[in-house]
Structure formats: C-alpha cells, structure tokens
Amino acid sequence: MHGKIPMKRLIALIFSAFFVLSAAAQEAPDVLIKRVSEEVLSIVRTDKELQNGNTKRAVELVEQKVLPHFNFTRMTRLAMGKEWNKATPDQQQRLTQEFKTLLVRTYSNALTGYKNQTLRYKSFKMDGADKEVVVQTEVVRPGAPALPIDYSLEKQDNGWKVYDVVVDGISLVVSYRDQFGQEVRANGVDGLIKSIAAKNKSLENGKADKK
Numbered sequence: 001m002h003g004k005i006p007m008k009r010l011i012a013l014i015f016s017a018f019f020v021l022s023a024a025a026q027e028a029p030d031v032l033i034k035r036v037s038e039e040v041l042s043i044v045r046t047d048k049e050l051q052n053g054n055t056k057r058a059v060e061l062v063e064q065k066v067l068p069h070f071n072f073t074r075m076t077r078l079a080m081g082k083e084w085n086k087a088t089p090d091q092q093q094r095l096t097q098e099f100k101t102l103l104v105r106t107y108s109n110a111l112t113g114y115k116n117q118t119l120r121y122k123s124f125k126m127d128g129a130d131k132e133v134v135v136q137t138e139v140v141r142p143g144a145p146a147l148p149i150d151y152s153l154e155k156q157d158n159g160w161k162v163y164d165v166v167v168d169g170i171s172l173v174v175s176y177r178d179q180f181g182q183e184v185r186a187n188g189v190d191g192l193i194k195s196i197a198a199k200n201k202s203l204e205n206g207k208a209d210k211k
Contacts, residue, residue, distance in 0.1 A: 029153045029160040030124040032069065033135045037119050040065050044111060058108035066107070071161040072100040078164065083184045083192075091189045098196040103172075105203035109196040116142050130211065131155045 029033065040061065044050050049057040076096040078083045087095060122136040132154045138146040152164040165172040183192040 011028045025211075026159045028121075029133050029151075029155075030121065030135045032123055032160055033137065033151050033162075034119075034155075034197070036065060036069060037137070040111075041117070041119065049101050050111070055108050055111075055163075059104060062108050063109065064103050064116075067104065069160070069162055070100075071156070071163045072102075074154070074161075074163040075103070075173050077101065079176040080180055081177045081185075083181055083189070086184065087189045091193065094193050095189070095196070098193055098200060101200045102196055102203070105200060109203065120146065 029176045042062055043065075043173070047057065047061075050061070052074050055100075073096050076092070076099045078093065079099060080087070084092065089119040093164075118140045120140055121146050122138070124133075124135055126133050132152065135151045135153065137149050137151070139149060140146050148168055150166040151162050152166070163173075180192055
C-alpha cells in the first residue's frame with residue numbers, strides 16, 4: 001500500500017501540473033494565427049448563410065472564433081493616441097466597447113465576400129523571450145495581386161493576443177487616429193463615443209437588411 005502524499009507536496013504537484021498544462025495550451029503566435037484563419041475561412045467556404053451574405057451569421061462567427069484573440073483595450077488606446085489620456089476610466093471603457101463593436105461589424109460585413117481566397121503564411125521566427133511579434137500572411141486572390149496582412153501580437157498570461165493588423169502597409173488602429181483625434185477636438189470624448197455608436201447602429205441596420 002502506498003503512503004499518503006503530504007498535503008504540501010500534493011498542492012505543489014497540483015500547481016506544477018496546472019502550470020505545465022497552461023504553458024502547453026498556449027499556442028505559438030504563428031500557429032494561433034494560422035489555426036484561427038483557416039478555421040474561419042473553412043466555415044466561410046461551406047456555410048450557406050454566409051455565402052448568401054448573412055452578416056448576422058458572420059458576426060456570430062467573428063465573436064466566437066476571432067474576438068477572444070484580440071486585445072481591444074490596447075487597440076483602442078493605440079487608435080486614440082494622445083487623446084486616450086483625455087478620457088476618464090468610464091469613457092475609456094465605453095470607447096473600447098464601441099470600437100470593438102465597430103471592428104467586429106466592419107470585419108463581419110467584409111467576411112461575407114470571402115469565397116475563393118486562400119491564405120499564404122510567410123516564414124516566422126521568434127526568440128523564446130519575445131513578448132511582441134509580427135506574423136506575416138498574404139491573402140491570395142484570383143486575378144489580383146496577393147494582399148499582405150500582418151498581425152502584431154503581444155504575449156499575455158493567457159496566451160498571445162492581436163493588438164494591430166496591418167493590411168497592405170496600412171495599420172488598422174493608426175488609420176482611425178486622425179479621425180478620432182478630430183472628433184475629440186471638435187466634440188470631446190463623449191462626442192467620439194456617440195459618433196462610433198452611430199456608425200455601429202448604421203452597420204447594424206445594414207446587417208438587418210441582409211438577414
């Protein structure tokens with residue numbers, strides 16, 4: 001009969017096992033991007049509702065497959081630039097939520113147009129100590145030049161998170177900076193929140209038309 005494991009030793013073993021399992025569960029950033037991208041494209045190619053332009057279904061797909069892997073707080077802070085510090089913590093939270101909704105709606109509307117595209121992944125190398133990396137990909141389009149899409153990711157305790165996407169040399173978050181800055185200077189942070197919310201409402205109405 002085996003002797004009992006001392007409580008302190010048992011607790012140490014449990015935490016060690018948890019740490020190993022957590023570390024193993026964290027995919028390398030290039031593996032993460034490839035897996036999520038291929039999963040999404042596979043669904044887009046086979047889902048009849050998406051093929052028919054149903055953006056409600058596209059939103060559900062983005063929220064389920066894509067959204068968990070993005071750091072929207074950092075994305076919003078980068079998009080706001082120096083104007084971020086003018087917002088109160090409550091305004092920052094509302095801005096992050098509205099900006100997240102805007103990106104989800106915009107991406108979802110575009111997603112229904114992906115049918116014949118394929119993805120190509122460029123070679124990727126990283127040091128084990130890297131906390132931020134860039135994963136480079138290309139969208140191969142029939143009859144058109146390949147479209148480069150680079151993902152900037154940061155390492156967090158629960159895995160790698162995307163904080164910017166650069167499409168054909170244009171940063172997603174930086175592209176909003178001038179627009180957001182002008183709105184804040186003209187109408188304040190609350191004005192910007194209302195402006196993004198109105199845009200989201202417009203996209204929502206457009207989605208409803210395609211149900």
